Amino acid sequence: MGQLSEPELMIETHQLRRTFGQCQAVADLSFSVRRGEIFGLLGPNGAGKTTTIRLLSGQIIPDSGWARVAGCDVTRDRLRFKQRIGVVFEEQNLYERLSARTNLRFSCWLYGLPEKRIDEVLTLVDLRDRASEPVGKFSQGLKQRLLIARALLHRPAVLFLDEPGRGLDPISAHTVRQVVQRLSEEGMTILLTTHLMEEADQLCQRVAFIVNGRLVANDSPRHLKLRHGKRLLQVTLEEPDGQSQRLHDVILKLDDAQDQQQLACWLSEGRVRALHTKEASLEEVFFQLAGVALS
Incomplete structure (x- = not known):
């Protein structure tokens, strides 16, 4: 997947713009994604995430600006470019009466790919033991893994995933995340869109927040939370309650002088039983920067 000849920046966009009528x-x-990176494009429904993937995968043409993916100009090098990318959109367009293996065999026939690749991709997504079953009996999570397998048949350098965790139960979502992580470790560059901040926090080396088609932040989840989140401390206090001792939690702001004095006072009185730092969530940071909820 990852080759020495690949460029360091596998995705580059500059002043990319697209309108639909008055919208x-x-x-x-403008952003870039390094080779082997998992990059998350995060935002609420209608923010422009899917349009961005359609632009970067060559399915629609930008009104202005440019994009390069896997060393190819997405509007000028279309034939070579299509061979370098894999795309999994939210719609699960599989042949449900056919088995998983037959679905993949049909794709191999359609695109002139060797069928020996089928077992390799089924192994990558942990589906070899279900390969003979009709897809109509699959859960949403199994279908999602099959879609990823289909997108990997031609060994793409860059994989686009549109909302990979939407509608999945926690176990299925975890399995899909493991597949994505494994592909990244093997050198594949992955751009995913999501409105699920926990998913992005666990998977992505870097994320960009998009609202109304514009980026409002671009950094690692860790840096975003440290730079924009509030530094909090959860203090477990012991309170006298008749003949017993009662415990309760209090949240303090680490950067507040009054809260610092209060903590010092409780420590001197011996009432503190536990201290836990509380990091801001990525969703809280998104709301602070974007001013909108992720619904």
């Missing part, structure tokens, strides 16, 4: 879906979008 500006993507506005002056």
Whole structure:
């Protein structure tokens, strides 16, 4: 998957813009994704995430600006470019009466790919033991893994995933995340869109927040939480309660002088039983920067 000849930046966009009638879906979008990185494009429904993937995968043409993916200009090098990418959209367009293996065999026939690749991709997504079953009997999570397998048949350098965790139960979502992580470790560059902040926090080395087609932040989840989140401390206090001791938790702000004095007082009185730092969630940071909820 990852080759020495690959460029360091596998995705580059500059001032990418796309409108539909009076609606500006993507506005002056500029960012880059390094080779082997999992990059998350995060935002609420209608923010421009899917339009961005359609632009970067060559399915629609930008009104202005440019994009390069896997060393190819997405509008000028279309034939070579299509061979370098895999795309999994939210719609699960599988042949449900056919088995998983037959679905993949049909894709191999359609695109002139060797069928020996089928077992390899089924192994990558942990589906070899279900390969003979009709897809209609699969859960949403199994279908999602099969879609990823289909997108990997031609060994793409870059994989686009549109809302990979939407509608999945926690176990299925965890399995899909493991597949994505494994592909990244093997050198594949992955761009995923999601409105699930926990999913992005666990998977992505870097994330970009998009609202109304514009980026409002671009950094690692850790840096975003440290830079924009409030530094809090959960203090477990012991309170006298008749003949017994009662415990309760209090949240303090680490950067507040009054809260610092209060903590020193409780420590001197011997009432503190536990201290836990509380990091801001990525969703809290998103709301602070974007001013909108992820619904």
